Amino acid sequence: MSEALANGITVNGRSYPMPKTTAVAICLDGCEPAYIDKAIEAGLMPTMKRIRETGTMHLAHSVVPSFTNPNNMSIATGRPPAIHGICGNFLLDPDTKEEVMMNDPRFLRVPTIFKSYYDVGCKIAIVTAKDKLRALLGHGLKFDEGRAMCFSTEKSDTTTLEEHGINNASEELGLPVPSVYSAELSEYVFAAGVKLMKSFKPDIMYLTTTDYVQHKSEPGAAQANSFYEMFDRYLTELDELGAAIIITGDHGMKPKHKADGTPDVIYLQDQMDEWYGEGAARVILPITDPYVVHHGALGSFATAYLTDKVTEVEVINRLSAMEGIEVVLNNKDACTRFELPEDRVGDIVIISTENKVLGTNANRHDLTALEVPLRSHGGLSEQVVPFIVNRVLPDMPNAPELRNFDAYFYVTKAAAL
Numbered sequence: 001m002s003e004a005l006a007n008g009i010t011v012n013g014r015s016y017p018m019p020k021t022t023a024v025a026i027c028l029d030g031c032e033p034a035y036i037d038k039a040i041e042a043g044l045m046p047t048m049k050r051i052r053e054t055g056t057m058h059l060a061h062s063v064v065p066s067f068t069n070p071n072n073m074s075i076a077t078g079r080p081p082a083i084h085g086i087c088g089n090f091l092l093d094p095d096t097k098e099e100v101m102m103n104d105p106r107f108l109r110v111p112t113i114f115k116s117y118y119d120v121g122c123k124i125a126i127v128t129a130k131d132k133l134r135a136l137l138g139h140g141l142k143f144d145e146g147r148a149m150c151f152s153t154e155k156s157d158t159t160t161l162e163e164h165g166i167n168n169a170s171e172e173l174g175l176p177v178p179s180v181y182s183a184e185l186s187e188y189v190f191a192a193g194v195k196l197m198k199s200f201k202p203d204i205m206y207l208t209t210t211d212y213v214q215h216k217s218e219p220g221a222a223q224a225n226s227f228y229e230m231f232d233r234y235l236t237e238l239d240e241l242g243a244a245i246i247i248t249g250d251h252g253m254k255p256k257h258k259a260d261g262t263p264d265v266i267y268l269q270d271q272m273d274e275w276y277g278e279g280a281a282r283v284i285l286p287i288t289d290p291y292v293v294h295h296g297a298l299g300s301f302a303t304a305y306l307t308d309k310v311t312e313v314e315v316i317n318r319l320s321a322m323e324g325i326e327v328v329l330n331n332k333d334a335c336t337r338f339e340l341p342e343d344r345v346g347d348i349v350i351i352s353t354e355n356k357v358l359g360t361n362a363n364r365h366d367l368t369a370l371e372v373p374l375r376s377h378g379g380l381s382e383q384v385v386p387f388i389v390n391r392v393l394p395d396m397p398n399a400p401e402l403r404n405f406d407a408y409f410y411v412t413k414a415a416a417l
Contacts, residue, residue: 008416009113010116011078011110011112012078012083014079016412017412017415018416019203019244020415021242021243021244021415022197022241022242022244022415023203023205023243023244023414024193024197024244024246024411025205025206025207025246026207026235026245026248027071027208027248027249027407028231028247028248029186029211029251030211030251030377031252032214032249032253032382034219034220035219035228036388039225039228039229042225044225044228045228045229045231045232046236047239048228048235051239051390054392055388055389056388056393056396057387058396058402059398060248060385060387060398060402060403061399061404062249062251063080063081063404063405064379064383065087065299065378066252066378066382067089067301068132068211068250069089069132069133069136070087070089071251071405072133072136072250073108074086074404074405076206077112077405078406078409079110080338081339081341082335085341085344086108087102087345088102088286088287088344089103090284091107101132101288103133103135108136109341112137112140114204115139117203118140118142121147122147123147123202123203124141124149124202124204124205125148125193125200125204127151127152127192127193127207127208128151128153129152129153129186129208129209129210130152131154133152134150137150138164141165143164144161148165149166149196150164151164151165151169153186153188153189153192154177156169156170156173156175156188156192157170157171173192173195173196175191181212182212183223183227185212186210186213186227186231187234189208189209190209190230192207193207193238194238197238205243208250211377213227214253214375215253215375215376216375218255239390243390243415244417245389246407246414247386248385250385251377251378251383251385252377252383252384252385253375253376253382255355255374255375256298256357257373261373263298264355264374265356265357265362266322266356266358267358267360268302268350268358268359268360269361269364270360270362271322272304272315273361275318276309276310277309279307280310281304281307281310283303284304284305285298285358285359286299286301286303286378297359298357298358298365298374298376299377299378300352300353300356300381300382301349301351301352301358301379302350303348304347304348306347316329324353324356325350326351326353326380327351328348328350328351329348330349331346331349334349351379353379353381357374357378387399387402387404387407391414391417393410393413393414
């Protein structure tokens with residue numbers, strides 16, 4: 001083993017050892033810790049119960065906004081959005097002034113942990129449920145050397161060796177592509193992980209799911225318990241294959257609806273237009289992505305760009321006084337508190353309370369696809385996530401010091417034991 005391999009890697013100012021067995025990080029999208037608690041109480045997760053008792057079980061904080069892309073990329077880089085640059089699913093591009101998805105690798109400002117391990121000779125396997133993360137997670141990997149795979153469940157039947165490291169992953173792994181709006185989209189991630197552990201034998205693996213079930217079902221509900229029972233079966237296999245495993249989440253999930261089941265929404269753009277006139281402020285919702293059945297683009301974090309027609313202090317004071325608003329901060333204070341990149345966040349940041357969500361204009365949100373009362377995320381109330389390792393790791397801190405993006409810092413230590 002070369003000196004570089006013996007000493008591990010250093011990336012983004014943090015050091016990681018070389019694993020002696022596969023280091024697996026599993027990001028359960030939308031995993032409010034109560035989901036695991038309820039499933040264990042129901043006797044449906046025997047392996048997770050054992051791991052909690054014999055391994056290391058803590059809680060951690062996600063990054064804010066508690067959305068998918070910023071948290072997955074924090075886990076992938078070991079650092080907060082102020083460092084890696086991905087501060088939402090969606091942003092107002094400061095260069096073009098257009099509202100765009102933040103899934104292009106051009107927005108990523110630092111290398112991933114995966115690339116850094118790959119560069120010293122390791123084998124990397126990444127499976128994500130939704131394709132919106134795939135290019136970001138796989139950025140910097142080379143797929144023509146037989147040492148890297150990165151693909152999504154969603155488009156696993158169209159993968160190529162050149163772009164993903166595997167031709168038609170669905171056919172190769174014997175796993176048919178499920179609906180993007182299903183629990184099976186995540187089950188595919190776990191099933192692929194087990195198959196790749198046996199056949200590809202990666203040094204570093206990342207498995208990240210979709211929160212379709214968590215958006216639809218509260219902890220302890222039949223559909224939620226069935227999901228975590230299914231996950232436990234695959235966790236059992238990964239554990240038996242000798243992997244060092246950490247289970248965490250990108251964010252929690254809370255009910256965001258009124259007693260009658262309708263979404264409890266503050267439409268910020270409508271409110272700004274009423275106060276100051278159209279065009280005085282522009283509200284951006286970083287939760288926005290193509291999967292509107294999940295959440296109708298309604299979450300608990302918003303940012304707004306202000307013109308000289310309004311004063312920042314006045315807007316902050318008026319919004320802060322509204323029922324259902326938890327935090328309103330200017331750009332500098334918000335980016336300092338939440339470790340966000342100042343150039344990709346608006347003049348103010350608005351966060352709603354636990355059971356409220358934020359929208360733009362009422363007529364811009366199609367809520368007809370919501371099949372059940374809204375559950376969503378994005379704010380401070382969805383920041384607590386599980387942090388569970390199938391090894392004993394003493395001296396690990398707890399939340400809020402422990403962050404979900406510490407996942408590889410600890411699981412590679414566990415894999416190096």
